[in-house]
Amino acid sequence: MRELSLHILDIIENSRRAGSDLIKIKISEMPDEDLLKIVIEDNGSGISEEKLDKIDDPFITSRTTREVGLGISLFKSAAESCNGNLNIKSKIGEGTKVEANFDYNHIDRAPLGDITTTISNFIAANGEKVDIIYQHQYQDKSFNFDTREIKAELDDVSIQSRQIIGWLREYIGENLAEIRGGEAF
Amino acid sequence: MTVKELVDLFNLEIVAGPNLEKEIDGVYIGDLLSNVMARAEKDNLWLTVQGHQNVVAVALLVELSAVILVEDFEYEENSVQRACQKGVNLLKTKKKSYDLACKFCESEI
Numbered sequence: 001m002r003e004l005s006l007h008i009l010d011i012i013e014n015s016r017r018a019g020s021d022l023i024k025i026k027i028s029e030m031p032d033e034d035l036l037k038i039v040i041e042d043n044g045s046g047i048s049e050e051k052l053d054k055i056d057d058p059f060i061t062s063r064t065t066r067e068v069g070l071g072i073s074l075f076k077s078a079a080e081s082c083n084g085n086l087n088i089k090s091k092i093g094e095g096t097k098v099e100a101n102f103d104y105n106h107i108d109r110a111p112l113g114d115i116t117t118t119i120s121n122f123i124a125a126n127g128e129k130v131d132i133i134y135q136h137q138y139q140d141k142s143f144n145f146d147t148r149e150i151k152a153e154l155d156d157v158s159i160q161s162r163q164i165i166g167w168l169r170e171y172i173g174e175n176l177a178e179i180r181g182g183e184a185f
Numbered sequence: 186m187t188v189k190e191l192v193d194l195f196n197l198e199i200v201a202g203p204n205l206e207k208e209i210d211g212v213y214i215g216d217l218l219s220n221v222m223a224r225a226e227k228d229n230l231w232l233t234v235q236g237h238q239n240v241v242a243v244a245l246l247v248e249l250s251a252v253i254l255v256e257d258f259e260y261e262e263n264s265v266q267r268a269c270q271k272g273v274n275l276l277k278t279k280k281k282s283y284d285l286a287c288k289f290c291e292s293e294i
Contacts, residue, residue: 001217001219002217002219002220006219057238058238058239058241058242059238059242059267059271070218070219070222070239070242070243070246073239073242074218074219074239077218077237077239
């Protein structure tokens with residue numbers, strides 16, 4: 001995919017379909033160490049050991065509508081083509097953790113992309129049912145965001161309402177720009 | 186034109202040919218798999234430098250007539266096995282995408 005944020009969207013959609021109500025996304029940008037790390041952890045139904053062995057096989061899919069599933073396969077090859085790797089740990093009934101590492105400065109590394117839109121759109125569609133913890137680190141600066149804390153402040157307004165989503169977009173965008181030294185995505 | 190006729194006409198190498206009577210309709214060139222999934226059309230030939238098994242999955246999904254690996258790149262072993270199982274044609278050439286595409290164009294493919 002042209003942007004890593006699309007891979008992140010694909011993974012959190014998997015988490016949602018697996019019945020998660022809490023998804024933790026952690027992005028660490030460490031240009032000085034030539035490392036970009038993306039970790040996504042959920043509390044969904046988990047993946048059996050047998051399926052985990054074949055998770056990067058595009059011909060194995062949990063879909064019933066077609067015989068090809070490429071989400072994890074594409075994310076893994078995106079990481080591997082940047083001298084990185086992708087690891088998945090999962091326990092049935094507990095959840096799944098996906099960790100992808102990339103060489104930050106690798107010429108083939110796709111840009112992170114519009115992570116603000118990815119996260120705010122996901123909350124706009126699923127915020128009532130699924131909570132998101134989002135941590136973004138850039139060198140020694142970081143930004144933390146937790147929809148549970150926001151909901152606690154909202155009283156009876158839905159987190160999926162238009163004005164809240166509009167505010168969230170701005171809030172995430174401004175904070176990311178700040179930790180990344182004013183650089184927008 | 187069928188894949189078999191194309192192979193003979195342009196002197197392509199068959200790496201996996203489980204379905205050589207398939208008819209060809211158009212050509213797509215690209216190496217970003219998600220983009221190929223979105224933009225290539227049924228029965229297209231697909232010119233790429235990628236040889237891993239995800240390529241076979243995309244070709245199957247989009248129902249492409251054949252994959253042509255250019256610039257003398259090699260398919261991975263499991264790609265060839267999968268292609269034979271799933272009926273996906275894998276071809277290769279030493280030519281660059283542009284040069285091969287120009288020849289296709291001259292033949293009105």
